[in-house]
Amino acid sequence: MSSAETTVAESNTTDEVVAELRRRSSFVFVSHVKPDGDTLGAGLALGLALKQLGKRVAYFQQDPVPRNLRFLPDSEDVTRDVAADLPADTLWVFCDMSDFTRAGEYLPAIPREHMLDIDHHLGNSHFGAFNYVLPTEASTGTCVLRLLHALGVTITPEIATCILTTIMTDTGAFMHTNTTPAVLRMSAEMIELGADKPLITDQIFANKRFAATKLLGMALERAVLDDDGRFCWTYVDEAMLREANADGEDTEEIVQHLRAVDGVECAALFKDYEGAVRVSLRSRGRINVQAAAAMLGGGGHFMASGLTYPERDLRKAVDGVHAALRAQGL
Amino acid sequence: MSSAETTVAESNTTDEVVAELRRRSSFVFVSHVKPDGDTLGAGLALGLALKQLGKRVAYFQQDPVPRNLRFLPDSEDVTRDVAADLPADTLWVFCDMSDFTRAGEYLPAIPREHMLDIDHHLGNSHFGAFNYVLPTEASTGTCVLRLLHALGVTITPEIATCILTTIMTDTGAFMHTNTTPAVLRMSAEMIELGADKPLITDQIFANKRFAATKLLGMALERAVLDDDGRFCWTYVDEAMLREANADGEDTEEIVQHLRAVDGVECAALFKDYEGAVRVSLRSRGRINVQAAAAMLGGGGHFMASGLTYPERDLRKAVDGVHAALRAQGL
Numbered sequence: 001m002s003s004a005e006t007t008v009a010e011s012n013t014t015d016e017v018v019a020e021l022r023r024r025s026s027f028v029f030v031s032h033v034k035p036d037g038d039t040l041g042a043g044l045a046l047g048l049a050l051k052q053l054g055k056r057v058a059y060f061q062q063d064p065v066p067r068n069l070r071f072l073p074d075s076e077d078v079t080r081d082v083a084a085d086l087p088a089d090t091l092w093v094f095c096d097m098s099d100f101t102r103a104g105e106y107l108p109a110i111p112r113e114h115m116l117d118i119d120h121h122l123g124n125s126h127f128g129a130f131n132y133v134l135p136t137e138a139s140t141g142t143c144v145l146r147l148l149h150a151l152g153v154t155i156t157p158e159i160a161t162c163i164l165t166t167i168m169t170d171t172g173a174f175m176h177t178n179t180t181p182a183v184l185r186m187s188a189e190m191i192e193l194g195a196d197k198p199l200i201t202d203q204i205f206a207n208k209r210f211a212a213t214k215l216l217g218m219a220l221e222r223a224v225l226d227d228d229g230r231f232c233w234t235y236v237d238e239a240m241l242r243e244a245n246a247d248g249e250d251t252e253e254i255v256q257h258l259r260a261v262d263g264v265e266c267a268a269l270f271k272d273y274e275g276a277v278r279v280s281l282r283s284r285g286r287i288n289v290q291a292a293a294a295m296l297g298g299g300g301h302f303m304a305s306g307l308t309y310p311e312r313d314l315r316k317a318v319d320g321v322h323a324a325l326r327a328q329g330l
Numbered sequence: 331m332s333s334a335e336t337t338v339a340e341s342n343t344t345d346e347v348v349a350e351l352r353r354r355s356s357f358v359f360v361s362h363v364k365p366d367g368d369t370l371g372a373g374l375a376l377g378l379a380l381k382q383l384g385k386r387v388a389y390f391q392q393d394p395v396p397r398n399l400r401f402l403p404d405s406e407d408v409t410r411d412v413a414a415d416l417p418a419d420t421l422w423v424f425c426d427m428s429d430f431t432r433a434g435e436y437l438p439a440i441p442r443e444h445m446l447d448i449d450h451h452l453g454n455s456h457f458g459a460f461n462y463v464l465p466t467e468a469s470t471g472t473c474v475l476r477l478l479h480a481l482g483v484t485i486t487p488e489i490a491t492c493i494l495t496t497i498m499t500d501t502g503a504f505m506h507t508n509t510t511p512a513v514l515r516m517s518a519e520m521i522e523l524g525a526d527k528p529l530i531t532d533q534i535f536a537n538k539r540f541a542a543t544k545l546l547g548m549a550l551e552r553a554v555l556d557d558d559g560r561f562c563w564t565y566v567d568e569a570m571l572r573e574a575n576a577d578g579e580d581t582e583e584i585v586q587h588l589r590a591v592d593g594v595e596c597a598a599l600f601k602d603y604e605g606a607v608r609v610s611l612r613s614r615g616r617i618n619v620q621a622a623a624a625m626l627g628g629g630g631h632f633m634a635s636g637l638t639y640p641e642r643d644l645r646k647a648v649d650g651v652h653a654a655l656r657a658q659g660l
Contacts (some may be wrong), residue, residue, distance in 0.1 A: 067592075174504040175535065177528050181518035188511035188518075198507050202614075205505065206590040210555050210562070213591050220547025225540050232540070260536040261543050262397075284532075 026056040026090040032102040037169030039096035042140040045162035049153040062104030073158035096140035141166020157194025164195040212250035232258040235270040277309040277317040292324040356386040356420040362432040367499030369426035372470040375492035392434030403488035426470035471496020487524025494525040542580035562588040565600040607639040607647040622654040
């Protein structure tokens, strides 16, 4: 898989990683900033398992645990503080991040030989002395599940809940195309082992802030359908945030609703607050929204991209994005 | 399971139903009015399978196939017309309905001995000469899957797509609590056999009318949070329907969004159009909304119920429903 030219280390084998986990006495699990159910659930699952083996386990995360993930077992122990008395052989386990810098600026300096990198992203930089990077896995949690099976630990209901949370997070609750037969079978296994699927569903997918619901309403009421129904867009501005008592975190779902409109080929949300007009773009598969965003200095993927418009002028931003999308065949 | 006192026939065994399917030469599959992915997908799956055995197959449905189900194989053959030359041994197979009257008034009179009733509802009236009613199944389609396995037919990608559609419809895309390990494993099997899950997801769950999206926005913008955040409600009236260019069918999703607000224990949508104020109630598990609806002449289940308010007065309806919910412990 690797070549002589590249300095990127190959991924370690499951056996190599398991041997390192057995060798160490102490672990700190690290999740990325703006944590989601995968980065946090993966670390908690492996932490809970290593406690069974008598290991010392801590969890580092720069940001507080989001309210909708506080149901996760052990999440009350997640902190940005690092104990002063960590053993010298402590292994820092980074979950679900392409590079350790995604852990944020509060992360202390850690020698590479004490870093294990567990991830499922193609672009992972293999930054650890140990790297367990499986790009065909649906979540970092399912990478961890492989390790749990190899370690031979008991998958308790708590661990199963953490793993199922990673799966449901990264498959959009089984909606995304990474929901393979293997993923469905692993989910079945986790439920049989005691994963509390109704709790996960309720906490992660049915637990919206009222402010976000109001803001969604205001944004959808203002939605516009252009280009013979192929382009659906709307905006959120400071007045709307104020009226809904909402903040920038409450806008996440809006563009998905626009993309779901029958016949739409791409969708855009214009966010006119915090000093700039930022744009989220989504495609249904025909229009390359990464290329459209790149024309205006942005980036992302074919299906999802974003940009900050050069000028803070909503009308100009709408026109500019519209032109870029048409250049991509809208 | 049955008793001497009851006239309700026991469900037939799989072998008995399979024998009857082999015995007959001709079939008409019947779906219920306001068809969904389960009633239609179940009939199409069994119809496609019986064609493999050289049987004559037709599909009866009073309503047109909804736009978002037209991707289903053979759905173009679904009609409310009945051929004049049906063989005398034609078996009418009713899918996903408690009683044959759910097929609508266009259904011709059919002798009971030519009726097969396939369903997964507890309250099924066993109206056929043959009844295959399995209340533990997640969808009528998974009842059909049992028959397909017993018939030994090839589960083609088309059949697998129909079965997976029934599962995803009746589990709310794997969100409801009927998403058992067995259901997830069946879904895995269907994908391996060629079910087009991305197509199903896109057609059924990401294919909203623009009018429904606008109306959702208008309703959510008007949402009210009462009783210290335990009760969330909103309304839709004729002016809103007009402004959104929407109709009564476009209100379905609204109450789910209200129910999903953090801390909410029950949610209500007041529909003030078509000559009355109708109310949809949803619970998160503590408040019995069936009992609340019953106090005002309505009905339903513990978690979901509905009623028509005695007076066409939105303000009075809100107050009346509020009082009924408080009587149930809100």
